[in-house]
Amino acid sequence: MKMTGARIVIESLIKENVEVVFGYPGGAIMNVYDELYKQDKFKHILAKHEQGAVHMADGYARATGKVGVAMVTSGPGLTNAVTGIATAYTDSIPMVVISGQVPTTAIGTDAFQEVDAVGVTRPITKHNFLVKDVNDLAFIIKEAFYLAKSGRPGPVHIDIPKDVTVAKTTFNYPEKIELKTYKPTYKGNKRAIKRAVEAIKKAKRPVFYIGGGSVLSGASEIIREIVKFTKIPSVETLMARGVLKYDCPYLYGMVGMHGTFSANMAMNDADLIISLGARFDDRVTGKIDEFAKNADIVHIDIDPSQIGKVVETKYPIVGDVKLVLEEMMPLLFDGIDTERYKEWRDILDRYQELYPLKYADSDEVIKPQWVIERTGHLVPENAIITTDVGQHQMWAAQFYPFTYPRQLITSGGLGTMGFGFPAALGAKEGMKERVVINFTGDGSIMMNIQEVLAGYKYNLPVVNIILNNNYLGMVRQWQTMFYEDRLSETDLSDVQPDFVKLAESMGGIGFRVSKKREFEKALKEAIKSKKVAFIDVQVDRREDVLPMVPPNSPLKNMLVFKEDK
């Protein structure tokens, strides 16, 4: 039986076991939406803005580990989606984005709502396709899903001209796919693994540097086992929070610009850094010439281009973190002397005692860190935490007691304000039984606030805790520290909305909290309400995120807490 391209899109999504598509219709994609209307195998969530739709698909993917799917129309639909695609790309999130395009006959004529969509998304996707012939459509969709989730995951974009959605062909969804030009390496080279194991056994000051790739490969369990057995000190990047449990005695916390002193010193003083799916980002390494001067590097990554990109790597291992560690574990456990690292752990414990993560709590004002800690106590252990971008994001990463991987959903690579709330909605859609909390700021929340309506319509009750400092706080902090406190365009105190009314006007519920004792009640009621909730918490305006590695400084030059100086 012959089918239209539009129908093929829908049937292919069904074949991929897609449960939900996040999107927004328009002229060029209408035929596909018409077929979507006629089916009931998967759900569609209508966002209020394409950026929202793509972040929702992203949050869904991060929470569930499945491929997120978003659908938009041509021209402005696609350009609105760009920030969402780029956000997913920099954090290697599996996603398929389908856009409509003007008919093939109109491409290149500056037609209404025409943009060179694949030109726009080329640098922010793992791969993209312009479908020119309906006979290629099913294969391309299969390939897109395969590319999105295999190897180093990432968003894949399919641009489908309107006439291709009308044209007919027989639907033949390929069962398997093999690409001549794309064969990711999953299993690490045995000799390289052996050499790395020897290096770890010989090291005096090794450290596991755990990155987002560990989450993507599902390596948390084996990493926990290895760390527990070997007692090798470990640090996590922002993207890896929760790979180890917060109370693991060998976890020295987050590394990087707002990491703990002990974690950064672990990197600084190490003689062997074992990178597990991390990429030596500049927010982690500080000034690169001064980074880990005495350390050899073991770098395990599924993407060969990450290895040796930033630092000289003595022990490169291309492969999936989990599979490589499975090979490594028996070799490593065989005859390892864990007492060997005792002295090293003692040193790091000392650093930890000297400069622990802390803040000066207060009874008069609410400290943002307190809100995060309190939330950690009040919500179930399996709650999902999303964040926006700014000070609140760093405090959440520092102070929330993360217990499992995929618990923290945050825009790490791109740092996209406006990500947290739609991502929370997507996560909730994927994990209905979980409490979902978005820690956000008074700046960030405004960037996708329209999605309260989507949350209302599709019954996705997530709780937004606005750590309201009436500032674009993170920028304000830099202005204070590095621009003599010239607060250029960061004071938001004269332009605050009434978040309670704002929420209510779109079917949500709002709370204002200006005393510590009001917080617990508000949070409990917010969760109980089963509505999209805003808790507008008035926090200490001038709080800074500390400790801090000033931009382009070596890790050891951390600014610590004032009274510790």
Place this chain on the structure above:
Amino acid sequence: MKRVISVIVENEHGVLARIVNMFAARGYNITSLTVAPIPNSEFSRMTIMSEGDPKVFEQIVKQLYKLIPVYKVIESDDFIQKEMAMVKFPLKEVKNNLADIDAIAKCYNGKISNVNDKHIVVSVVDRPDRIDNFLKAMSVKYKNLEIVRSGVSVIER
């Protein structure tokens, strides 16, 4: 340092743009680029001459492999390298030296390809560094030349 790499890619929509964009986005240079389909296959062969230190080259190769339609990146210090150059001389510049020019062109696997009432055109095919020499010699001797270079193509020995 100049280096040549050969990239075998699938013939598909936008593949050239993908490669060129990657170079532009990461700030790598392209000195020359040639591309043509490989007969009786679904692949094309691109030859890219680029400049950079060995670390940059290592990244270029890895980043090329990361592009989905890239099948193979061939690096070798032992390519047979050929480039074509065409030089247009105003006839009045060279009137009395045609034999001389023809003789030099022959040293570079070339010849006079065309003569009309205004110009003569010489084409040569040789290693890029030898083409450099040829063009230098010609430019010193004659004025108002128009020069076209094809960019290098290579094949493994």
